[in-house]
Amino acid sequence: MIGVGKIKQYTNVLDKPLSKGRQEVSLSGFAYLFSELVQYNQTQVDNIGDLERRLEDAGYAVGVRVLELLCHREKGNRRETRLLGILSFVHSTVWKVLFGKVADSLEKGTEHEDEYMISEKELLVNRFISVPKDMGSFNCGAFVAGIVRGVLDNAGFPAVVTAHFVPVDGQQRPRTTILIKFAEEVLRREARLG
Amino acid sequence: MAPAVPRSGDAIFANVERVNAELFTLTYGAIVRQLLTDLEEVEEVNKQLDQMGYNIGIRLIDEFLAKSNVTRCVNFRETAEVIAKVGFKMFLGVTASVTNWDQEGTCCSLILEDNPLVDFVELPDTCQGLYYCNILSGVVRGALEMVSMKTEITWIRDMLRGDDAFELQVKLLKQVPEEYPYKDDE
Numbered sequence: 001m002i003g004v005g006k007i008k009q010y011t012n013v014l015d016k017p018l019s020k021g022r023q024e025v026s027l028s029g030f031a032y033l034f035s036e037l038v039q040y041n042q043t044q045v046d047n048i049g050d051l052e053r054r055l056e057d058a059g060y061a062v063g064v065r066v067l068e069l070l071c072h073r074e075k076g077n078r079r080e081t082r083l084l085g086i087l088s089f090v091h092s093t094v095w096k097v098l099f100g101k102v103a104d105s106l107e108k109g110t111e112h113e114d115e116y117m118i119s120e121k122e123l124l125v126n127r128f129i130s131v132p133k134d135m136g137s138f139n140c141g142a143f144v145a146g147i148v149r150g151v152l153d154n155a156g157f158p159a160v161v162t163a164h165f166v167p168v169d170g171q172q173r174p175r176t177t178i179l180i181k182f183a184e185e186v187l188r189r190e191a192r193l194g
Numbered sequence: 195m196a197p198a199v200p201r202s203g204d205a206i207f208a209n210v211e212r213v214n215a216e217l218f219t220l221t222y223g224a225i226v227r228q229l230l231t232d233l234e235e236v237e238e239v240n241k242q243l244d245q246m247g248y249n250i251g252i253r254l255i256d257e258f259l260a261k262s263n264v265t266r267c268v269n270f271r272e273t274a275e276v277i278a279k280v281g282f283k284m285f286l287g288v289t290a291s292v293t294n295w296d297q298e299g300t301c302c303s304l305i306l307e308d309n310p311l312v313d314f315v316e317l318p319d320t321c322q323g324l325y326y327c328n329i330l331s332g333v334v335r336g337a338l339e340m341v342s343m344k345t346e347i348t349w350i351r352d353m354l355r356g357d358d359a360f361e362l363q364v365k366l367l368k369q370v371p372e373e374y375p376y377k378d379d380e
Contacts, residue, residue, distance in 0.1 A: 013316040024212035025310055028257055029285040032250040033218065033329075037225050040246065044232060058224040065220055065314070098217045124213065 018073060021097060031128045038129070038140060048138045056146035056161075063150020070097060079155070083182070083190045086155050090148055091118055098147070099124045109179075114187050118148070118178045119166070126176060139163045141176045148178055158183040203283030206261055215287065215310040222311050226326060236323040243325070247332020248339075255337040258284065270366050271295070273343070274302045277334065277364075286310055294363075303350060304334075306360040317354045325349050331362060342370045 041054045071077060074093055080086040091106040095118075109115030123141045131138055141163030149161040159182045165174040225246075229239045262280050267273040278290035288310065294303040311327050325331070331347040338345045344367040351361035 013314065019313065021214065021216055023215035023287060023310060025215045025218045025287050026207065026285045027211040027213050028254075030213045030218050030221070032254060033221055033225070036246045036250055037221065037228075039249070040225070040228070040242075054228070058221075058228055061224045061227060062217075062220040065223075066216075069216070098214060100213065 018069075021069075021073065027124075027127075030124075034125055034140075034143070035128070037143075048135055052138065052142040055140065055142040056149065059143040059146020059148075060150040060153075061146075062143075063147040063152075064154050065150075066094060066098065066147065067151045067154050070094060081156075082193065083157065083186065086152065086157050087116055087180075089155075090151055094147075094151060104175075112181070114182045114184075116180045116182075118180070120176050120178075121171075122173060123163075123176045137165065139165055139176065141178065145178050148180065152180070152182075157186050159186070203262075203280040203289060206280065206284045207287060210261065210284065212287070216313070219310055219313045219315075222329070223315065226324075230321065230324075236321055240323075240325050240328050243328035244332040244335070247329035247334075248336035249332075250329070251333040251336020251338075252340050254285065254333060255340045258337065269299065270343075271299055271302075273338070274304065274364060277337075278304050281337075282306070300366040302364055304362045304364060306362070309353070309360055312354060315354060322355070325352065326354050327352070327360060334362070334364060338364075342372055344368050344370055 037058060038051075038055065041051055041058075045051045045054060070089075070093055071079070074097075075089075080089055087106060090103075092102045095101065095103040103118045103120055105117075105119045107117045107119070109117060123144055125143055126140050129140050131140075145161040145163040149159060152159045152161070159180050161178060161180050164177050164179060166177050167174040226239070226243070229242055230236075233239050233242060258281055262276075262284065264276055264280065267276060274292045278292045282288055282290045282304075286309075288306065288308045290304045290306045292302050292304055295301070309327060311330070315326060317324060317326065328349070331349065335345055335347050346365045346367055348363045348365075349361070350363050351357035351359055353360055
């Protein structure tokens with residue numbers, strides 16, 4: 001049974017030097033791993049909403065760690081306090097490190113003040129995934145939405161983040177949009193900061 | 195047509211599309227964490243990781259054979275060398291070394307010094323029975339089973355438990371002859 005215990009120090013992992021982040025693995029290796037993640041979660045849930053939630057939770061854990069790692073390595077431990085600052089951090093730095101390129105676009109929602117959208121023509125995680133018709137609008141990009149939520153939450157910008165497919169004229173595969181809806185307090189704080 | 199020359203692990207790795215190892219590491223960590231929360235028993239998690247690895251291995255072998263152009267391995271020694279030098283390099287970006295051959299040549303150890311799965315990882319006291327990288331043993335087992343070799347894979351050394359490297363013992367149980375799917379007289 002897993003209970004509570006203290007961490008044993010063999011070779012203290014915190015003493016190891018931080019890698020520069022240049023090591024790579026093959027895309028197919030990651031794709032296999034991600035497909036196993038999705039397949040395992042499919043066995044644990046009965047409906048699509050729960051499946052998306054579990055993928056998001058998995059992504060959340062990744063996002064938390066990515067934020068800490070990147071803040072230390074890329075930004076010299078400086079904290080973003082402004083909305084646009086954290087959004088451009090996610091859109092450029094996080095995307096560049098995780099997926100090798102900056103996100104395709106960052107837009108502000110027209111209907112609501114608190115909505116922002118990061119779009120990507122083809123999410124890396126969705127590259128080898130095909131969704132059967134009976135799963136409706138299920139999007140494995142929920143994992144990436146979780147990553148973004150993890151980063152934003154722990155940077156002090158709580159938000160609800162979801163992933164959606166947006167069909168594009170002339171393209172066979174739809175584009176994926178990560179929709180970020182910030183909490184009330186974030187907007188109030190942003191207004192106060194002027 | 196001239197037979198294709200088997201390509202070295204480095205050459206193949208340079209040609210495949212790659213992603214940041216940290217995304218890979220963190221995703222694997224998320225998987226292990228989910229399993230620990232759901233299953234709660236460390237032994238169950240080990241088994242599930244092995245099963246997931248097996249599922250990956252049976253698909254991975256196709257890609258491996260397609261991209262690496264290796265010729266049929268003559269004996270188990272060659273198989274182990276190919277796995278260590280080409281297979282691991284192609285997918286994980288690191289090479290392993292093969293040692294500890296027994297007399298019949300059916301049992302060996304793959305040693306991994308560098309393992310992208312375990313960056314940033316420390317095992318807490320409560321999970322000491324966990325083989326964190328058990329997915330690798332499943333992958334090797336699944337891949338070899340698809341090329342007619344039944345193997346048994348165990349962890350000998352594990353860096354997360356205080357050893358200095360990862361050592362995977364691969365034991366060939368038997369070679370299963372390929373079954374001809376059609377009856378001859380039909």
